[in-house]
Amino acid sequence: MANATLSSFIQAQLADLKAKGLYNTIEPLESANGPVIRMGGRTFVNLSSNNYLGLATDKRLVDAAVQATIRFGVGSGAVRTINGTLTLHVDLEEKLAAFKGTEAAVAYPSGFNCNMAAISAVMGDGDAILSDELNHASIIDGCRLTKAKVIRYAHSDMDDLREKAREARESGQYAKIMIITDGVFSMDGDIAKLPEIVDIAETYDLITYVDDAHGSGVLGGGAGTVKHFGLQERVDLQIGTLSKAVGVVGGYVACSQTIADWLKARSRPFLFSTSLPPGAVAASIAAIDRLQESRELQDRLWSNARYLQNGLRELGFSIGSTATPITPCMIGDEDVTQRFSAMLHEQGVYAKAIVFPTVPKGTGRIRNMPTAEHTPEMLDQALAAYEKTGRALGMIG
Numbered sequence: 001m002a003n004a005t006l007s008s009f010i011q012a013q014l015a016d017l018k019a020k021g022l023y024n025t026i027e028p029l030e031s032a033n034g035p036v037i038r039m040g041g042r043t044f045v046n047l048s049s050n051n052y053l054g055l056a057t058d059k060r061l062v063d064a065a066v067q068a069t070i071r072f073g074v075g076s077g078a079v080r081t082i083n084g085t086l087t088l089h090v091d092l093e094e095k096l097a098a099f100k101g102t103e104a105a106v107a108y109p110s111g112f113n114c115n116m117a118a119i120s121a122v123m124g125d126g127d128a129i130l131s132d133e134l135n136h137a138s139i140i141d142g143c144r145l146t147k148a149k150v151i152r153y154a155h156s157d158m159d160d161l162r163e164k165a166r167e168a169r170e171s172g173q174y175a176k177i178m179i180i181t182d183g184v185f186s187m188d189g190d191i192a193k194l195p196e197i198v199d200i201a202e203t204y205d206l207i208t209y210v211d212d213a214h215g216s217g218v219l220g221g222g223a224g225t226v227k228h229f230g231l232q233e234r235v236d237l238q239i240g241t242l243s244k245a246v247g248v249v250g251g252y253v254a255c256s257q258t259i260a261d262w263l264k265a266r267s268r269p270f271l272f273s274t275s276l277p278p279g280a281v282a283a284s285i286a287a288i289d290r291l292q293e294s295r296e297l298q299d300r301l302w303s304n305a306r307y308l309q310n311g312l313r314e315l316g317f318s319i320g321s322t323a324t325p326i327t328p329c330m331i332g333d334e335d336v337t338q339r340f341s342a343m344l345h346e347q348g349v350y351a352k353a354i355v356f357p358t359v360p361k362g363t364g365r366i367r368n369m370p371t372a373e374h375t376p377e378m379l380d381q382a383l384a385a386y387e388k389t390g391r392a393l394g395m396i397g
């Protein structure tokens with residue numbers, strides 16, 4: 001029996017979430033998270049995974065994971081600084097640095113972990129962090145772990161950023177100032193204005209930090225948003241995840257050797273959380289090799305994304321400001337968005353409604369994530385379901 005005060009507190013909070021329609025039920029998958037999934041005994045075209053390139057089930061990655069597991073076991077046995085660093089971890093970090101075009105990289109158990117680790121290792125009391133208002137939850141939490149002053153700027157608003165950077169610098173109050181942004185914003189699919197951001201950073205002597213979880217494997221030939229803009233020399237810390245396009249699990253910080261040495265000496269998840277399991281490391285190495293050998297998967301991802309996006313536009317839907325494969329179909333009202341998603345579901349298309357408070361009120365949308373593995377038939381099935389649902393709800397003619 002849980003503590004009675006705690007139970008009644010939680011029951012009241014849960015009732016409140018349910019009353020506001022914010023309580024999420026979780027349906028387990030009965031299959032791999034591929035282009036088609038099974039749930040509750042039914043089959044769906046899957047437009048909800050971050051498995052952009054289909055690498056989660058790629059045979060070469062699976063084989064690499066199996067071989068490494070047989071050789072090194074399922075777990076690494078310790079944190080990185082005790083004796084949980086296998087030669088495999090070092091190989092992965094060297095490969096990631098070469099792929100990103102940085103001197104070094106440091107791997108962590110997850111992308112979320114990287115933001116817990118890196119922000120608080122480099123920023124502290126007496127510093128300031130300029131943070132885009134739409135930054136990912138893990139960036140917000142990473143900032144909270146520091147004693148730095150957090151200054152939010154309006155989403156991708158370069159005038160606001162420049163003004164706040166100037167004020168912070170001219171105040172003379174802060175020893176170090178950092179700009180932190182997502183590379184690709186996950187709810188809209190828009191790309192951060194990195195060329196302007198690094199200009200502002202250089203004008204006011206700011207540290208630059210880009211969390212590129214959704215850009216890695218997708219933009220810049222797979223190396224991400226910073227490479228896409230050719231800014232490898234001008235960004236101090238790049239966060240990547242091994243859990244999305246790379247298809248496995250884990251995260252990394254790509255940076256200079258000096259920063260990497262500091263992260264390995266001081267960042268808390270590196271010191272106090274068990275390192276990535278051998279199978280995940282070997283599969284990630286195989287994924288990076290594959291991305292460097294050929295752009296075939298990225299090309300297929302982009303051509304599927306264009307197909308879905310053009311199809312939705314031709315039906316009369318808005319897909320907002322996306323510049324990446326992330327494809328929001330803008331609906332508006334929260335209840336209508338939920339109904340829309342439920343109707344897609346009934347037609348065998350799994351695409352999630354995203355509503356307030358994840359996105360601003362009145363901007364509810366269905367978030368679609370096409371992947372390299374979808375066939376034209378699967379995307380046509382999705383578009384047919386969109387057409388039928390849009391008509392039934394009177395949204396398109």
Ligand SMILES: *Cc1c(COP(=O)(O)O)cnc(C)c1O
Binds near residue numbers: 242244
């Ligand atoms: C998904 C995501 C993360 C978390 O990465 P995981 O590897 O899943 O922990 C961090 N930052 C951003 C911007 C993300 O989109």
